[in-house]
Amino acid sequence: MKTLSAILLSCALSLCVISPSEGTIPFPTLKEETSSGSHVIHISPRRENAITVYDATGDVMSTFTIDELGFTVRERLDHVHYTTAGYQWYYPNSVTFFSNDDRFFILHLAWGKTIVLDLETLTVLTEIPNDLVAYVNNTLRSKAMALIQDPAERLKEFHPSSANRFLLEREMARERETGAMICGHLRIRKAIPRLIELLEDDSFTTISRGGAHHGPTWHRVYFVRKAALDALKAMRRRVRGVVTEEIIDSPLDRRR
Numbered sequence: 001m002k003t004l005s006a007i008l009l010s011c012a013l014s015l016c017v018i019s020p021s022e023g024t025i026p027f028p029t030l031k032e033e034t035s036s037g038s039h040v041i042h043i044s045p046r047r048e049n050a051i052t053v054y055d056a057t058g059d060v061m062s063t064f065t066i067d068e069l070g071f072t073v074r075e076r077l078d079h080v081h082y083t084t085a086g087y088q089w090y091y092p093n094s095v096t097f098f099s100n101d102d103r104f105f106i107l108h109l110a111w112g113k114t115i116v117l118d119l120e121t122l123t124v125l126t127e128i129p130n131d132l133v134a135y136v137n138n139t140l141r142s143k144a145m146a147l148i149q150d151p152a153e154r155l156k157e158f159h160p161s162s163a164n165r166f167l168l169e170r171e172m173a174r175e176r177e178t179g180a181m182i183c184g185h186l187r188i189r190k191a192i193p194r195l196i197e198l199l200e201d202d203s204f205t206t207i208s209r210g211g212a213h214h215g216p217t218w219h220r221v222y223f224v225r226k227a228a229l230d231a232l233k234a235m236r237r238r239v240r241g242v243v244t245e246e247i248i249d250s251p252l253d254r255r256r
Helices: 006-012 073-079 130-147 160-168 173-186 189-200 223-234
Strands: 030-033 039-043 051-055 060-064 081-083 086-088 095-098 104-108 114-118 205-209 217-221 245-248
Touching: 030 095, 039 104, 095 130, 104 130, 114 130, 160 173, 160 189, 173 189, 173 223, 189 223
Parallel strands: none
Antiparallel strands: 030 039, 039 051, 051 060, 081 086, 081 205, 095 104, 104 114, 205 217, 217 245
């Protein structure tokens, strides 16, 4: 499902409002409804009831745990983390939409995985049909193109440079992260000065990395810094000494 730049650009479509943090960025729940109102999808940072499907009257039709969403062992190790704000598995800047006939609910995660729910059989698809793959890719591409229209200036043409540099100035930490990721992917060199400034961004999330023998350790991840550093590396800028992750004593550790 990783095709063209739309896969990375799609992570920019943040579906929630997240304020700059003095601590871990909270993971808000997401809610989506079919155009006909027949189904409502609720996504949460809980291990149980990670996704809940409701009918038009508000009754629960089905629930899915994180374990039922089709993550491989490697994907769980790399992308599913327990944090002080719940389980980090979907990220606030994931992309959600429905198929044209409202049968399928598509959740495209920022790091590239696509989860598809069949709302008719209430199951997670283990294999995605080719026609649905094409629909998903085309939808992601169109959403990415729409995002890179600077809403402040109401751009009428595709101007990635100004639009993504605009994202780097946003108040929301996840939007700054998104802007950095896109600038790196599109090699927008005019954004380099701002990317260097973002290497000192203090926004972070706190995650737990499990240890079978010694117990879990707590890590503070500076996700905006990491996105900015990755973008600079993509443009062959050498940067040293940037802390993007550190081990802390406990999730309540407030040290800077």
